[in-house]
Amino acid sequence: MIRSVDKHSGVPAYLQIMNTIKKEILLGHYQRKDQLPPVRELAQLFGVNMNTVMRSLEKLANEGLIESEHGVGYFIRDVPDVDLKTIQLLQQTISLLKKQGVKLPMVLLLLEELWKEADVS
Amino acid sequence: MIRSVDKHSGVPAYLQIMNTIKKEILLGHYQRKDQLPPVRELAQLFGVNMNTVMRSLEKLANEGLIESEHGVGYFIRDVPDVDLKTIQLLQQTISLLKKQGVKLPMVLLLLEELWKEADVS
DNA sequence: TTTTGTGTTCTAATATATTAGAACAGTAAA
DNA sequence: TTTACTGTTCTAATATATTAGAACACAAAA
Numbered sequence: 001m002i003r004s005v006d007k008h009s010g011v012p013a014y015l016q017i018m019n020t021i022k023k024e025i026l027l028g029h030y031q032r033k034d035q036l037p038p039v040r041e042l043a044q045l046f047g048v049n050m051n052t053v054m055r056s057l058e059k060l061a062n063e064g065l066i067e068s069e070h071g072v073g074y075f076i077r078d079v080p081d082v083d084l085k086t087i088q089l090l091q092q093t094i095s096l097l098k099k100q101g102v103k104l105p106m107v108l109l110l111l112e113e114l115w116k117e118a119d120v121s
Numbered sequence: 122m123i124r125s126v127d128k129h130s131g132v133p134a135y136l137q138i139m140n141t142i143k144k145e146i147l148l149g150h151y152q153r154k155d156q157l158p159p160v161r162e163l164a165q166l167f168g169v170n171m172n173t174v175m176r177s178l179e180k181l182a183n184e185g186l187i188e189s190e191h192g193v194g195y196f197i198r199d200v201p202d203v204d205l206k207t208i209q210l211l212q213q214t215i216s217l218l219k220k221q222g223v224k225l226p227m228v229l230l231l232l233e234e235l236w237k238e239a240d241v242s
Numbered sequence: 243t244t245t246t247g248t249g250t251t252c253t254a255a256t257a258t259a260t261t262a263g264a265a266c267a268g269t270a271a272a
Numbered sequence: 273t274t275t276a277c278t279g280t281t282c283t284a285a286t287a288t289a290t291t292a293g294a295a296c297a298c299a300a301a302a
Binding site: 243244245246247248249250251252253254255256257258259260261262263264265266267268269270271272 | 273274275276277278279280281282283284285286287288289290291292293294295296297298299300301302
């Protein structure tokens with residue numbers, strides 16, 4: 001979590017922060033109901049204004065990963081807890097796509113299209 | 122291909138155009154060496170300036186999907202030709218992820234991370 | 243109640259992305 | 273060579289995104 005923001009990466013700070021936290025969650029570094037460090041603390045940690053962190057947290061909240069309690073703090077909401085088998089299946093698929101010479105941007109578009117169509121059941 | 126640009130979607134015109142063409146390629150509507158319609162024609166078709174189309178085509182060229190010949194036209198370069206089995210594997214993976222309650226943005230991040238790590242072999 | 247620590251809102255400055263207009267430049271057929 | 277087609281570059285206007293500062297609002301402990 002102690003990662004810092006790269007001001008010269010071209011990627012907006014709030015996105016870097018957002019993805020950093022998202023990865024932490026993906027890696028299982030947090031448990032449901034865990035409290036995140038205060039906005040001001042994160043701001044100092046990442047070397048940005050408080051509102052920049054707010055931006056990140058709001059986005060994470062919109063995605064349903066965390067939620068806020070005014071005056072109290074931000075809390076982890078759902079730890080998606082992706083099944084290991086699913087991860088492996090995804091890895092296998094990626095490997096196949098790479099072999100076929102498909103590039104990442106194309107895969108991202110393909111995934112989004114299939115995601116729209118896919119059944120929930 | 123006759124699709125138009127939605128000015129009120131929030132998505133930049135050049136991206137809509139880019140994705141439209143990308144989908145056409147994905148769906149196999151083009152063959153290697155096929156020539157795209159002229160920039161000016163596409164511009165009129167989509168109701169935007171010529172340079173907006175240029176922007177899309179440059180991006181597609183950067184991704185290696187098309188290439189230009191100055192004074193001649195734009196041509197399809199690689200038709201990735203994704204294997205049907207791979208598509209089905211991806212669909213299956215998506216289905217599993219949805220069942221586990223993972224949201225699209227999280228999947229996109231996960232995919233990008235795994236893509237970096239994945240072996241080419 | 244007061245204080246301390248938390249998130250929130252409002253505003254504005256700045257940076258970046260997006261789009262268009264117009265002139266430029268290459269290619270090939272007439 | 274000239275013409276009619278193609279893509280390219282340069283410039284500027286505009287829109288949108290990003291970031292920060294400061295004041296506000298809620299919660300809980302002193």
